[in-house]
Amino acid sequence: MSARGYRRWAEPLRWTVLGVAVLVLVVFLVAQRQSIDVSYGRSPASSSGVDTDTAGASDQATVPSVTEMTALVAAAPVVRLPGAVASWNEERVRAVAGDTRILVAPPGLDKDERARVRDVENATIRVVGTEVSGGLYQASADTLPGWRAQFATGDVTDLLLTLITTLRKEPAPADRDELRWREPSGPELTAVLTDLRATGRHVAPGATLTDIPETAARNAFPDGAWYVALPPHRFGEPLPRYGPALSARFPDQPVVVMYGLWIEYHGPGAADFAELAGASFYGQFAGVLSRADYPQRNVLGVYLHRVTDIRYAGLFERPLPYRPADPLRVALPALPWLFAGCVAAFLILSARSLRRPDRGLGRRRDTAPVRLAGLTALAVEMSLLTDAGSNPALTRGIVTLQAARSAWEEKLPARHVRTLLDEAAAELDDTARQVGIASYRPDNYLRGRLS
Amino acid sequence: MAHPYLFWLAGAVLLVGAGVLTALLPHRRAREEQRRTARSAARAAIDSAAVSRDAARGRVPEAERLLTRAESLVGGRGGADAARAAAGHARQADRLWRQHR
Incomplete structure (x- = not known):
């Protein structure tokens, strides 16, 4: 190039x-x-949890005055205030109870009412909703069966046993899952299926689920899910096992079953995340749920948000919704x-x-050396013929030729060299005219040399 | 690498440095060449004038003054402008001497 x-x-x-x-x-x-954003797939679930202090307080739930309650507790070892939901295996509790006095209050008390219950000093153990506390301690479940018993049937047997033995500094007996299941009968299942096919949800009498939180449901289960809401069961009453029964018939259908405030998931991917969702949900909210009286709808909404978070966390390689790359x-x-x-x-x-333009010899079409040589030869030839009149011009020509030569040797611009050569040629031309030899005029001389 | 920002800093410094260098170097080179050319031209003119002086009859104080000035200008460490001025003086001196032949 x-x-x-x-x-x-x-x-x-x-x-x-x-x-x-x-x-x-x-x-x-x-x-x-x-x-910096560390979320792996942005979960659309709202992060708002359950409001802990005022929400879930029920208007109907109330307790008598401290004096009245103290009197009641003094009169009987176990006092159940109206609306109380907690229940337990009395045989097992009696085995360790001794002179323990238990006060059972309904769930959904507000802050003042809870304080009143706490102020009943002769009650060894207070149960508000299914929250079991006594002395400085509070017993809480930490396994899925424990939470299931607590929220599906109001069973606090294990909590009571733990708390009583802890207060007495005795070793606590091992937890025992006393929940019983039964297969739903044919007509029951048919009724539930009819509802599910029609509206996608079945709300049994006594359940407090009014509707499904729509956004949360769509985020958690984009393909839709069936919701079965049952009221909390009494302790000892077997729970109908709707989840597995429905999953067996419709393996691809996600099914969410609520027993009271206990939520179970059955269906595709259940083995992957049902336990995780349940454990993380109840691990975080069991304390609040146990003493409050939330409608099933609110609890379901929070649970669905949790499911969404888990889905979007990308665990278990569940497919994520498409997100364009930034x-x-x-x-x-x-x-x-x-x-x-x-x-x-x-x-x-x-x-x-x-880099300097290359001035190497032969690269450039440089006529200066040829001209310089020619003019120098001309000057030498003419120097034999000059007289006093023409000498100065010749000398000036030679001087200028020398200047041109040194300029060329110093690689000064070609234009400058040419100018000097032109001047020298002019002087030599002068000389030739004074000498009177036309063939010594530089133009003629050079042409003759070149030809 | 000590810190990722150093990478960008070094790159930016290199860019600016290269830019300044490529702008400055040819400029200086051109100026230097101009200066040398002008000095060469001035020296050629002075030499021509000296020849004319030797050939002239009698002295021309005006021309001698001009030539002295031209020589001192070239002898000093002046730039292209000084050399051009010197060349002008020398040519004028040359002309004066040629008229006094």
Whole structure:
């Protein structure tokens, strides 16, 4: 490629490369302002939990005054206030109870009412809803069967046993899952199925589920799910096993079954996340749920948010909804390399542009040496013929020739060398005219030499 | 690498450095060449004038003054402008001497 052609593309390329580098640098600097986001797939679940203090307080639930309650507790070892839901295996409790006095209050008390229950000093153990406390202690379940017993049937046997033995500094007996199941009868199942087919949900009499929280349900189960809401069962009453029965008939259908405030998931992926969802949900909210009186709808909403979070967490390789890639985030790792490449290209091109144009002999079409030699020879020839009149012109010509020679040797611009040669030629021309020999005029002489 | 930001900083410094260098170096080179060219031209003119002086009859104080000035200008460490001025003086001196033949 010729030098001119090279220049034609190298210069624009050089500045383009510089522009790209600056652009990349600016993008990098701007990207520094982005916040760091560690979420793996952004879960649309709202993170609002359950309001702990006032929500879930029921208007109907109330307790008598402290004096009245103290009197009641003094009169009987176990006092059940109206609306109390907790129950237990009396045989097992009696075996360890001794003179323990138990006060059972309904769930959904507000703060003052709970304080009143706490102020009944002769009650060894207070049960508010299914929250069991006594002295400085509070017993709480920490396994799925424990929570299931507590929220599906109001069973607090294990909690009571744990608390009583702890207060007496005795070893606590092992937990025992006393929940019993039964297969739903044919007509029961048919009725539930009819409802589910029609509306996607079955609300049994006594259940407090009014409707399904729609956004939460859509996020948790985009393909839709069936919801079966049953009221809390009495302790000892076997629970109908709707979940497995429905899953057996419709294996691809997610089914959510509520027994009171206990929520179970059955259906596709149950083995992967049902336990995790239940454990994380009840692990976080069991304390609040046990003393409050929430409608099933609210609890279901929070549970569905939890399911959504787990789904979006990308655990268990459940497919995530499509999220378009952020081009900036995709490009960021490449930016340093792009920048480095641009800098390197700019440096190389700059270095090339700095390199001196090659003035090596033969590369350039330089007529100066030929002309210089010719004129010098002419001056030498003429020096034999000059007289006093023509001598100064010849001398000036020779002096100028010397200047031209040193200029050429110092690689000064060709134009300058040419100018000096022109001046020298003019002086020699003068000399030739004064000498009177036309063939010594530089134009003629040089033409003769070259031919 | 000590810190990722250093990478960008070094790159930016390199870019700016290369830019300044590529802008400055040819400029200085061109100026230097101009200066040398002008000095060469001035020296050629002075030499021509000296020849004319030797060939002239009698002294021409005006021309001698001009030539002295031109020589001092070239002898000093002046730039292209000084050399051009010197060349002008020398040519004028040359002309004066040629008229006094």
